[in-house]
Amino acid sequence: MSVTSPMGPVMLDLQGTCLSDHERKTLAHPCVGGVILFTRNYEAPEQVSLLIDEIRSARGCDLLIAVDQEGGRVQRFRPGLTSLPAAASYAANDGEDTAKALKQAASAGWLMASELLALGVDFSFAPVLDVDCGISEIIGDRAFSDRPEIVAELALAFRAGMNRAGMAAVGKHFPGHGGVALDSHLALPEDKRSFEQILARDLLPFRKLIDAGLEGIMPAHVVYSEVDSRPAGFSLFWIEEVLRLRLGFAGAVFSDDLSMEGAAFAGGYAERAKKALAAGCDMVLVCNRPDAAEEVLEALRKWDYDPVRRQRLLAMRARRRVDRSVLLSSAQWRRAVDDIEQLNARV
DSSP: OOTTSOOOSEEEOOSSSSOOHHHHHHHTSTTEEEEEEOGGGOSOHHHHHHHHHHHHHHHOSOOEEEEOEEETTEESOOTTSOOOOOTHHHHHTTTTOHHHHHHHHHHHHHHHHHHHHTTTOOEEOOOBOOOOOSOOTTTGGGSSOSSHHHHHHHHHHHHHHHHHHTOOOEEEEETOSTTOOSOTTTSOOEEOOOHHHHHHTTHHHHHHHHHTTOOEEEEOSOEETTTOSSBGGGOHIIIIIIIIIISOOOSEEEEEETTSGGGGGGOSHHHHHHHHHHHTOSEEEEOSOHHHHHHHHHHTTTOOOOHHHHHHHHTTSOSOOOOHHHHHTSHHHHHHHHHHHHHHHHO
């Protein structure tokens, strides 16, 4: 396949720690644009690096490799990498020493990004920009704080660390998942607050990071029923009107996983993908359902490739490749690990 082939609009996953022959063929499909890796794909740093090399070789052209590596309970790669604390851990130190909390958040962002870049990953779907409202267990300590201003400050520091390492960031879950109790993996949550309430609270971290140049955003599979009848990831109002026009976001929009129950309202998998892309998503994720991913790929085979969308996605590629042995022997890595180990010891 030509290296000039456009980056497709679909990000899919894999079943194991190495590629099957069928997966190699699937990766060559013109609509593939990315692969998201999970715990089942990871045994050790050396193994996953080889897997990523296999993926890139099978694709033969532009491809994004991503993972959810937030820290805390959402950290897909563990053995051989630094254990990162949950996002809420940084704010716990804020009342004692704000400067130290921001430094630790920046160290964590740099450390997470550097260790992933050394494996061949392009980016992590982080940071979480949701504000903890004391309602959502699926968010909970994945949020930096229950105060929008603190979420914004710590997320800015975390992203700055990621950027310093050479990695773009993805803020999630726009416009905010913290105000609903239901888990969008299992149901379609409904947030009944007014647009003004969401604007004043949940949108503040997104606005601050967008103003700082945030590269990517993932909308929530949540219906904000006082605003729009469609979940945010399928809503022209939320993506085009609010995110693009009002907030001025110019980066890439990634759908949340279309196999989640929060996306089922849109119909079958092909319909979900088409509706998410039509609403303004640049890339759709189809995870844990290989059959559904192949259905989506075929449904989008004649998708009209927008060069603006392609540039947004290309901007998510790793800006720097890091040699793992050099990284682990560096004083900067040792200092960052010390920062995080101190925080882990407290929590």
